[in-house]
Amino acid sequence: MLQILVRHGESVSNLEGRVQGQEDVALSVRGQTQADAVAAWSRGEFGGDSPPIDEVWSSPLVRARDTAARIAAALNLPLKIDERLQELHAGIFQGHLWADLEERFPEAVARWRSGDIDYAIPGGESRAQLAARGHAVLEALAGRDVGRMIVVAHGGILTAALGSLVGRGHPLLAAAAERPFTKLPALANCSVTRVEWPGPMLVSFNETGHLPAV
Helix, strand or coil: CEEEEEECCCEHHHHHCECCCCCCCCECHHHHHHHHHHHHHHHHHHCCCCCCCCEEEECCCHHHHHHHHHHHHHHCCCEEECHHHCCCCCHHHCCCEHHHHHHHCHHHHHHHHCCCCCCECCCCCEHHHHHHHHHHHHHHHHCCCCCEEEEEECHHHHHHHHHHHHCCCCHHHHCCCEECCCCEECCCCCCEEEEECCCCEEEEEEECCCCCCC
16 A cells, blocks of 8 residues: 655745644645645646545645645545644644744753653653654554555654654655754655555655646
């Protein structure tokens, strides 16, 4: 079974440099263009004589759901939602500018920046909890009786899940640029990552060639 993992398009909070976590934030204008581009790619990649996509799954958060809805419409498929695909709950950090965090929450930011996987942001989750949740949902979806699915979610949960599933030392993850604050490999907005099951086997990571004009 092939899972196509897609990070949502750029959100308004991405554009502003703001922590969003599980806050519901809309796509920016650029994010809408990115979402349309990955939807067109999916139609071209899996339409015609190509093996089809059987299901499209999404996080319930609007930035992911809007991206996924465009993909589902392009493939003429219903959109399925799984609550477990939500981003890290960033607790007290949510809604604040990244640039302001150190001044507002110095102790919590220092603990988070230390990379301690078991440290939970006050009111939120730890990296370990995020990885366990992401691992569980991708594995559960992979057990469905379908050949191919697209899963639209968030950079944090997708990279944390992949690290748990294939190991942070996997060549594709180890070679990726790191998001400094989260200490997770970076995924571009509306990038495509492919995972084959059983295994799982990470086939590709952070493909962006379908977004040349964005």
